Amino acid sequence: MLEVLVSGLVTGWAIAIPIGAVGAFLVTLTARTSYRVGAAAALGIATVDGVYAALAVLAGAALSALLEPVATPLRLASAAVLLVIAALTAWHAVRSSGSTRTPRPMSPRAAYLLFVGITAVNPATVVYFAAIVLGNTDLTSTAAEGAVFVAAAFVASASWQLALAAGGAALGRVATGPRGRLLTGLVSAAVIAGLALHTMLG
Template identity: 35%
Template sequence: MSELTTPALAGAVAGLGVAMPMGAMSVLLLQEAMRHRRAAVAAAAGIAAVDLGYAALATALGPWVASHVSPVEAWVRLASAAILLAIAAHGIAKSRRRPELSPPPDPSAPAAGRIPGPGTGTGSRPGPGAAPRPAKAFARYVGLTALNPTTALYFAALTTAQGAALRTGPAGAAFLLGVGAASLLWQQALVGLGALAGSRISDGARAWTFRLGYGLVAAYAIKIALPLP
């Protein structure tokens, strides 16, 4: 059982590391939850699905890459750790520049500075009949999240560095289960927060989620780098 528990816990930490930093997608998800909780639940599942998809692709390729570079395996781990540390440092640095924490323009927004109601032609909050369909919200957030190359790079570096540990099917599946569960739980927690709060989370609180999330990434990088070559 412990042989599967370890990769599952590693996957959970990896999933939280990529999900916790509250960037533009998290802000859009919070805003979605303030308007329509059912659509936000589907949107959160879409974000987690992309995290899981990138992790699955990286897990499938990571062990293959690791098996073909076994003579320099320690250096591959070190390079992967360096990439993860760079991602963590960049993310933490972004948390100090508050203007960059604002979400990107919503394509459905008719005017700047307004929170649009999906399916409406004005910037006011939509009425009950204007609620977006969960399937549409899921697809929209899958598309927006998939545009972020950092997630793919993150999982590629992480799984290549520990390719030997994920080489067996059960271990890889346990890792993916941990990634998917952690990401989904975090995104759904944001939906609950957005539905209850009724207003945007403060910039200070969002900055701390960046530090905590990317702190996990940095800790993971140090773990896979040791022992040094």
């Protein structure tokens, strides 16, 4: 069981630690809002990682086969959603920078749902977890081992995402004021647009 626990932790950290577009967006969002909002967003990412880990344990091979025929349309739809989010983020940043009032911050619930959506539209995540589980079938041969693997993957992902949120909160203390909010907002929009293009190109 210890081997399953370690495998789940390593798997969760392996997919979470490389800071891609979602991680960068998490940092800039937290910098513009608060650690509370960033922590909710971080848990949104970890939730999807946990769900995908569970799906991979339950039906990794079937899910991979199911996603393969629709991979291109799924990528294009995901990219379109991300581009809309990027445009809205940039528009909000520009609008907020022209106001002397502090913009109304995003709620933790909204941040959680936003990051669940952004992470969920990345089909590579479930394929990654499926590959790990299929390559280590002896690790999750029972329901208890599968549950430990999924829980460990979730905890590993959550621990790293919360650390990123803490970094974003520290950045936010430096990037205050309209100019700082504009910069972090536009960086967030560019990061999401980059993720959309990466998703589109596969």
